[in-house]
Amino acid sequence: MTKNNSAWTGMLPVADTALAVTDTGGPGIPVIYLNGHTATQGYWRRVLAELGPGWRHITYDMRARGKSKRSANYSFEANLADVDAVLAARGVDLALPVGWSYGAFVAAHWASRNPDRAIGAVMVDGAQPYDWLDDAIEQRIRKLFGRMRWLLPLLRPTGLTPRMSAEQIANSNIEVGRIARERELGPVLDAITVPARYVLASGASFGSKGDEQEIIRASVTQVVERNPNIKISAKVPSNHGAILKKDFRAVADAVREVGALDR
Template identity: 75%
Template sequence: MTKNSNSSTNPIWTGMVAVDDTALAVTDTGGSGIAVIYCNGQFATQGYWKRVIAELGSNFRHITFDERARGKKSQPSGDYSFEACLRDVDAVLAARGVERALVVGWSYGAFVAAHWAARNPERALGAVLVDGAQPFDWLDEAMEQRIRKLFKRLSWITPLLRPTGLTPRLSAVQQADCNIELGKISLERNLGPVLDSITVPTRYVLASGTSFGSHGDEQERIRAGVDAVCERNDSISISAKVASNHDHILRKDFRAVVDAVQETLAAQEVSSAK
């Protein structure tokens, strides 16, 4: 089912986009502005971007979507892997007829955005990575067990919240597996070469302090790895480090994300003019 506004000033399209064995809930504001596609946090929904989108305004074409089994409408799948998430970005853009876009990702979505930008330099206008895609070897056997215990402990409440779309329709084991896979993707030997290969303008917006499930200064030690990334690749820099923590950055410091989008596009224009 789709919904298309008849107003020329608000040509918003909402509907389902088929990919693999599932379908994703997509919103496209339409218009002739630069297309921006937003990649969500691992178990978050497209609604998290509302403040960023409102601040950027109608001069942009905003495309958001809920990943597999997230939100109220996106359908379950037999594949919740990171590679599936990358295919989903391509499927959404293809379904909406978008050839080139700026990709913006938060948390898990920042990893998706970084990989997509690295693999699609001719299609990516740039990338904004919001407190994610930081190379760091944080996964070991003890951390893996901690992750599995955390999601097992939360398994009693997540089914109660599923009708609201606030929690994914994944089992505790599936959620833990997704998080553990992310730990492997984050390893310096895995993520470092991906970031080094990015050739389009890319900007980080970093949070401060902790995030849900983290302890002590874990998050700050992970963020510190971004400095070496920027030193190695002239296309990448830190746009801002804000006061908000990881979980609140899109709500409290959305203007820093907006500034990073503008900065990235300005850098893209300079690069294109050379």
């Protein structure tokens, strides 16, 4: 499963950037945690504590997030390729990707594209196929981050926002909307041949209105009906932004569920 079981924390050079990586090492199932769009690896601390030392936890900050360096490329494909770069650097052949929000899309794509390397996948309130992006919502996203343009530099020292421009963040969110379309994401999910689990939040998320988010989440029902490898592990009461803080036990349970199927 692995060529290197040692613990390591440091900066990993990748292309034109460097990623801040933490690997607890050990003989347990390697779990690689994939962050939300503007989040850092620290968001997973409660999940890691709940799972404990019986697992090998690999966390990292995506490009320009946390302690990682800036890049000229913030595309989805670049972030997806970084998963391979981190695993290769740590000598890990087989892994269980666990992603929240943006990271859930990365986890789904990685598991779909790497059936021989993925132990399974856990998607936390993300990777839901739905055509939510239209011209009006695209303009809403651009307007939202345009208004935040002055605030972003003030928040960067706190780690709450990435070292990306407002335009770059908006473009990345819009790219996710395109990736999330049923015709794009549906075939990716249908092609998953390893055990995969969803943990879904409730209510609204940052930037959504009314029941928009719940309508999007409802699309997962059709996903699990089409693919027997994918199931909904839990629907939790916390909202999108608070799920890793308030319902970390449900996320850990989903990881355990998938991990148990590998044994």
